Amino acid sequence: MTDRSIIDQAADIIEPHLAGTFKLRQRAEMNARTLSTSGLLDGGWAKPQPGLSFREQAVNVLQCQQEWKTAENIAAELDAAGLLKGANRG
Numbered sequence: 001m002t003d004r005s006i007i008d009q010a011a012d013i014i015e016p017h018l019a020g021t022f023k024l025r026q027r028a029e030m031n032a033r034t035l036s037t038s039g040l041l042d043g044g045w046a047k048p049q050p051g052l053s054f055r056e057q058a059v060n061v062l063q064c065q066q067e068w069k070t071a072e073n074i075a076a077e078l079d080a081a082g083l084l085k086g087a088n089r090g
Helices: 006-017 024-037 054-062 068-080
Strands: none
Touching: 006 024, 006 068, 024 054, 054 068
């Protein structure tokens, strides 16, 4: 496969938002895998939660590992990059 996986692409976006340097890439990939197993990355199987967009759901998942504002910023960048399920593609 010549394309990079969606996990790698998401981790690239997440990594600069993480504090510290200890196992930085592994932590970014862990956050991306959490979103993936939650079905929130493009191609995922998540069902919409009433009243919540996939971006809002991603923020909720990321808040388990990040503070709220960081989770919001990450979700916004993932959405803008077209990596979240249901993201608008230009």
